[in-house]
Each structure stands twice: as structure tokens, then as C-alpha cells.
Amino acid sequence: MTDSTIEEIKNRLDIVEVLQEFIQLRKSGANFKAPCPFHNEKTPSFMVSPEKQIWHCFGCGEGGDIFGFVMKIEGVEFPEALRILAKKAGVELRREDPALQNKRTRLLDICKLTAAYYHKVLLESPKAEFVREYLKSRKIDPDAIEQFKLGYSPDSWDFLFEFLKKKEYSEEEIFLAGLTVKKEKGVGYYDRFRNRLMFPINDIHGNTVGFGARTLQKEEQGAKYINSPETLIYNKSHILYGLDQAKTSIRKEDSVIVVEGYTDCISAHQAGITNVVASSGTALTEGHLKLIKRHTSNIIMAFDRDAAGAEAAKRGIEVALMQEMNIKVLELLSGKDPDEAIKENKDAFLKAVKEAKPYLQYYFDNTFKNFDLSRVEDKKRAAAVLLPIIVKIANGIEQSHWLKELAKKIDVSEEILKERIRKTVKSPGAPVQKVTAEGSVKPISRFLKIGEELLSLLLYFPEQISLAVKELVPEYFIEQKQSFLYKNLVIYYTKKEQFNISEFQQQLFSEKNDESAAYLDILLLLGEENFSDLAELSVKQYIKERINLLKRNVISLKLKAIEQKIKVLEEQKTSQNQEEFDTLSQKFIQLTNQLRQLE
Ligand SMILES: [Zn+2]
Incomplete structure (x- = not known):
């Protein structure tokens, strides 16, 4: 596979349209915004730039292009992300390309082939006549049969198995796709689905990952429905x-x-x-x-x-x-x-x-239908049924509403019910915590964020760069990526005495600092979102505040380190380290004064 395939896919797809299939984006100026799908947050800091075709979360620092997004949100590797996006873009991938193959994509291919095979059998085989009759009797149209690719698994122990082996899939792979069962005695496999109406089960992108299968036999032969087992590609939940x-x-x-x-x-x-x-x-x-x-x-x-x-x-x-x-x-x-x-x-x-x-x-209605609320016993039972549900409502306003309803219905004070809830929540095993789907990524630290904001302000308002150059050395940025970019910015600015962002970016690229060059785009995106309507006076103020905070942070860190050293020296008090002790103490006083001036 060549880079040109990737480029072609990127050219054909719009990042906003792609991401919109996964998250709900809101327009925000020239960009789009959403609560980050990768970390927990209430205020959206996940940004998408249609112009630059990138996404970035300023809350947790994750970011990239459409490929990176699909990999991260689907938890898949590059070959699958490529397939998903190639399909959306209508770009044909060469199947034999080893770069497109991994274990999972092999299994996806097997399931796709199997679905097509069962479908063909249903439509064409004389032996499937009774299945076609059944579907007709259930009033399922040919169009729906086509749309959902319904199929029929022949009444045979190895029809599918032999078919797939001829397509050069290994016995092991066919088994891993969930389509065969290991023989109990001896070696070998047999077809899992035999003589059943087949429902291919697809993932959200339309890839078949498993099957549901219904028996059409009147006399009970095993379960009415059986399903594919969980596999590498089929996670039922x-x-x-x-x-x-x-x-x-x-x-x-x-x-x-x-x-x-x-x-x-x-x-x-x-x-x-x-x-x-x-x-x-x-x-x-x-x-x-x-x-x-x-x-x-x-x-x-x-x-x-x-x-x-x-x-x-x-x-x-x-x-x-x-x-x-x-x-x-x-x-x-x-x-x-x-x-x-x-x-x-x-x-x-x-x-x-x-x-x-x-x-x-x-x-509520259903519960009360079953109770006679004039009886004390029934009131208690109604509360016992409904309170555990009310406890689980995440939204406080809604919870309070239903608590009131219940109190009214069973004629008990809300206070008593609240007390009951407190007891329920305290008892072990009760779900106190809200279930969160996200949270796999930690938010970035406060000072990384401040550093990012400062850089973004400087790039967005380059006339203020001189202000920073006078006040701030690169070491005040605690993250390497930030201090490196700032160092280059200072060098560039000092040489040119003016600032042109695209020239600066070109220079970074030509010096092979691609990561920094890409970081510029992200910082500009942050600037557009947060600082585009700042008045000039506020800009200065914002920049000064952030310079100040970064300085104070670094000085505090230094002070902490000195404190540690002094503690160690004090414990082993010898005449040799008296000198070192004095130097450290002086340094400590110096830094404390500096810190005080900044406050
Ligand atoms: Zn995030």
C-alpha cells in the first residue's frame, strides 16, 4: 500500500463528516466542537478544524487526523481504520496487500464471504425453497431479504467449512471466526450453523462480524435461535x-x-x-x-x-x-x-x-397498578420497588422530581424517603458511582494547559511575541514539546524581528521538526476558539498572567527540590556539607523573594 492511497482517502473525505458519524459536533466559528469522547468533561474542549482537517482535544491532549480518530474511538489498528475509511471514501484497496491484513481483517473477510455464500444459497438453492416459503409467509419482502442479506445455512456438517478452505482460509481461522465447532472426540471441526435461517450481524460500519440463526424445524431441535460465539471481531455488548x-x-x-x-x-x-x-x-x-x-x-x-x-x-x-x-x-x-x-x-x-x-x-404506573395504596404493606412494597430505580437516576433534578411523586403517591414525607435513599446508597454493592463510558484518558495538567494557551496567544497575536521574549526563557515551559517550539520561536523572531507564521512553519518542516510544525496548527486552532475576540488590552493581560503563572510554577518546583536537599543535609549534619547547606539556603531565600515579587 502506498502513501498515495492514504492521501486519496483523506482528500475524498471531510473530517467533519467522518467524525460526525461518531460524535455530535457543534459549529463554533470556523471550527467544530464537542465534549471529548476520550476523557470525561462537561465543557467541550474537543475541537475539529475543517480547514486543517485535524482534531485535537485541549482537555486531554489527544489529537490527529481521521485515521487516528477512527483507530482510537473504535479501538482498532491501522489496517482496520484504513478499511473503514476506504469504504466511506469509495477507494478500492488491493486485498492482497499485506499492510492491510491482520488477524481481525482476515476474520472480517471470512464473515463477509460466509454471509454472501449463505445469501446466495437462500436465493438460488432448490433446497432452500421451504425457507423462501417461510419468509413469504412471514411477509418479509425480497427487498428486505436483500437489504439485511438474509441467508440459509445448508443442512450439512461441512459445506461451509469446505467452501472456506477452498478460498484459502485455514481451519484455525474459520474456527476463530466462530463458524465451526471443534469435534468433541478426535480432531477436526464441523459447521456451527446447519439448516437454519441466517441473520448476518454487522458492526456499525456494515462489516459482518457474526450471525444469528433461527431453526425452521417444527419439532424442537436445539434452541430456536443460536448465535455466533464472541470472537476477536464480535463483542456482543x-x-x-x-x-x-x-x-x-x-x-x-x-x-x-x-x-x-x-x-x-x-x-x-x-x-x-x-x-x-x-x-x-x-x-x-x-x-x-x-x-x-x-x-x-x-x-x-x-x-x-x-x-x-x-x-x-x-x-x-x-x-x-x-x-x-x-x-x-x-x-x-x-x-x-x-x-x-x-x-x-x-x-x-x-x-x-x-x-x-x-x-x-x-x-411508576405499572408498579402502582399492582398495589393497593390504602394498605400500609403495599405502600412499603411500592417504595421498595421504586426507590432503587430512583437512586440510579444520574440527573439530580429528575431524581428529585420522582422522589416527590413517590412521596405524594404513598403519602409519606420526602425526608423519610431521602433518608431511605441515603441508607441504600451506603449499603455495600449499591451503585453509588455514575457509570462512565469514557475516562480512559487523563486530562492534561494545569501547567501544560497554561503553556499551551500562552503559545497559542503568541502565535495568534504575534505582535506580542517581544513581550514574552523579554520575560520568559524556554525552560519555563515544563513540557518538552512546548519549550522546544518556544525556543525556535524566539530564535526565529530574534533573527527576523517580525513574524510570519507560514514561513515559520515552513522552516520547522525544512528542519525536519514535523511534530512542532503540526503542533502550530493545533495551537492556532486553540487561539481561534478561545482568543479570537480578545481586545488588545486583554491580550497583553492574558499573556502576562500566563507568563507569571509559568514562572511561579517553575520557581515553586525548584524550591521544593531545594527543600528536599536541605532536609537530607540536615539529617546527616557534617562539617563538609555546611558549605553546601549555606549555598542552598541562600538560593532558597533568593527564590522565595522572586516568588513573592511575582505574586
Ligand atoms: Zn479529551
Whole structure:
């Protein structure tokens, strides 16, 4: 693979459009902004520059281009990021290129090939006639079969296995893709999926990573549904069925409807309700919610009408409450599941979507339905059911609202309920902490930030560089990257007595200081965002403040070091080190005076 492929992909894609698929960006002047997906923050410091085609977080220091972003947010290596972006850009990659291959991409290729193979069998094989009949009877259109690449796994122990081996995949690889099972006795493998209707499960980019498989046999032969096991590419708590098809629509509608089954999801899409994904019968995990949150904070749960459905709904919802997402619950008016409901009456289903109740309202109503609130026992039980849910609401205002509601309903003072909550929270095992999806990256330290701001101010207002040159030596920047750039800036400025940023950047490039040259772009981005409307007087003030803070920081660090040394000397008090002791003490007094002057 050549650099030109990477360049071509970069040229065809716009960084804002690419990142928007993962996070919600807001326009901010010429740039875009968002809360950083890589560290926890309330005020957005994650910036994207369409002009420079870079992103940078001023909170944690992460940054780069589209490739770096996809690698980081998807937790993948370069070959996969390249595939994802090449697909978006419509750039053809040569498959045999070893730079594009790693273990994971090999498994993705196997799954893609398998999905296509099962699909072809379903459409063309005479043996799949009964499956085609079944789909017709379930009113699943040819278009939907095509869109979701439904397939049929032949009734054979090694059909797929032999097919894939002919495509030069190893037995080991086919097994690792989750498509075969190891024989219990002896060696060898056999096909995992036999004589089943196949639902390829895709990741958000449309890569097939696993399969769901439904038996069509009347007599019970194993489970009705079986799934691929977790593999290197299939992590069940990070995949939602249909999300690759639904993501654009979810963004447009600013809401997602979560159903349980594959066919619920397919029926909805077929009926033109396209912001629908399926949880495949498991409770929503933090990973699922993180995926959804990239596109919307509004979730509508549409589960089956049986008790298991209600329980599954509850389990997912508790996690969502902690993530501060808005959850509504849709109550089906007809049909046992969304699939039936949509087929019976699409408009009634859409009406139910519109009238979905906020989750807590739904949960309150349902709970009270089962209790007789004139009885003390039932009041206690209602509180016992509802309080644990209320505790989990991350938003304080909302929590207080529902606490009031409960107090009113069971005619108990709010204080008593609050006391109960305090006890619940204190008891071991209770989830006191908010679940956070991010937080893998630490915020940058205060003085790194101040250094960054100072450099940014100087580059954005070069007429003030002389002010810094007089006051500040490079050593006052505690980070190497910053002091190096500042040193070069001072040298350049002293020689030229004026400043031209593109010339300065060119010079850095020509001296092979690419990292510093790229850092300039980031600093300018910070300047545009934070300082573009500063008045001249404030600019001076801002710069002086930051110079002062950096100086004080370095002096304080020096003082601490001297203090340490003096302590050691005092412990071993000998005549030899008396001299050293005196020098250090003098230095200490000197620095303390300097520090005082700066305060
Ligand atoms: Zn960050």
C-alpha cells in the first residue's frame, strides 16, 4: 500500500463528516466542537478544524487526523481504520496487500464471504425453497431479504467449512471466526450453523462480524435461535443489530427505537420505520448505549409484551438512566411483539411511538397498578420497588422530581424517603458511582494547559511575541514539546524581528521538526476558539498572567527540590556539607523573594 492511497482517502473525505458519524459536533466559528469522547468533561474542549482537517482535544491532549480518530474511538489498528475509511471514501484497496491484513481483517473477510455464500444459497438453492416459503409467509419482502442479506445455512456438517478452505482460509481461522465447532472426540471441526435461517450481524460500519440463526424445524431441535460465539471481531455488548442500516435515520429523527428480535427490526425497516435496532434479546449494556449516544440521547424501548420482555427492558434501562439518556417505553396496543404489531397496523404502531411514556412514568404506573395504596404493606412494597430505580437516576433534578411523586403517591414525607435513599446508597454493592463510558484518558495538567494557551496567544497575536521574549526563557515551559517550539520561536523572531507564521512553519518542516510544525496548527486552532475576540488590552493581560503563572510554577518546583536537599543535609549534619547547606539556603531565600515579587 502506498502513501498515495492514504492521501486519496483523506482528500475524498471531510473530517467533519467522518467524525460526525461518531460524535455530535457543534459549529463554533470556523471550527467544530464537542465534549471529548476520550476523557470525561462537561465543557467541550474537543475541537475539529475543517480547514486543517485535524482534531485535537485541549482537555486531554489527544489529537490527529481521521485515521487516528477512527483507530482510537473504535479501538482498532491501522489496517482496520484504513478499511473503514476506504469504504466511506469509495477507494478500492488491493486485498492482497499485506499492510492491510491482520488477524481481525482476515476474520472480517471470512464473515463477509460466509454471509454472501449463505445469501446466495437462500436465493438460488432448490433446497432452500421451504425457507423462501417461510419468509413469504412471514411477509418479509425480497427487498428486505436483500437489504439485511438474509441467508440459509445448508443442512450439512461441512459445506461451509469446505467452501472456506477452498478460498484459502485455514481451519484455525474459520474456527476463530466462530463458524465451526471443534469435534468433541478426535480432531477436526464441523459447521456451527446447519439448516437454519441466517441473520448476518454487522458492526456499525456494515462489516459482518457474526450471525444469528433461527431453526425452521417444527419439532424442537436445539434452541430456536443460536448465535455466533464472541470472537476477536464480535463483542456482543458492543454490537446492535441493524445499527449500520439505522444510523443515518437515528440521527435525522434524533431518536432510536430498540426492539428485541431480528425480525422485529427487519419488519420495521421494511415498513419504512428506519430508526430501529434490535438488542437481540439481551439487556442493553454500557457498550450499546455508548454506541447509541454517538447518534442520539433519546431511546424508545419497544419490547415484547410478555414478562421476559419487561424484565429485559428494565435491565437495559437502569444502565441508560445512569448515562443520563432520555428513555421512553412504548406500549404495544396489539400483537405480541413489534413485528406483529407493525404488520397488523403500522399507523397504530407509529402512534404508540409518539405516545411512548417516559420510562419512570411507565414504571411508576405499572408498579402502582399492582398495589393497593390504602394498605400500609403495599405502600412499603411500592417504595421498595421504586426507590432503587430512583437512586440510579444520574440527573439530580429528575431524581428529585420522582422522589416527590413517590412521596405524594404513598403519602409519606420526602425526608423519610431521602433518608431511605441515603441508607441504600451506603449499603455495600449499591451503585453509588455514575457509570462512565469514557475516562480512559487523563486530562492534561494545569501547567501544560497554561503553556499551551500562552503559545497559542503568541502565535495568534504575534505582535506580542517581544513581550514574552523579554520575560520568559524556554525552560519555563515544563513540557518538552512546548519549550522546544518556544525556543525556535524566539530564535526565529530574534533573527527576523517580525513574524510570519507560514514561513515559520515552513522552516520547522525544512528542519525536519514535523511534530512542532503540526503542533502550530493545533495551537492556532486553540487561539481561534478561545482568543479570537480578545481586545488588545486583554491580550497583553492574558499573556502576562500566563507568563507569571509559568514562572511561579517553575520557581515553586525548584524550591521544593531545594527543600528536599536541605532536609537530607540536615539529617546527616557534617562539617563538609555546611558549605553546601549555606549555598542552598541562600538560593532558597533568593527564590522565595522572586516568588513573592511575582505574586
Ligand atoms: Zn479529551
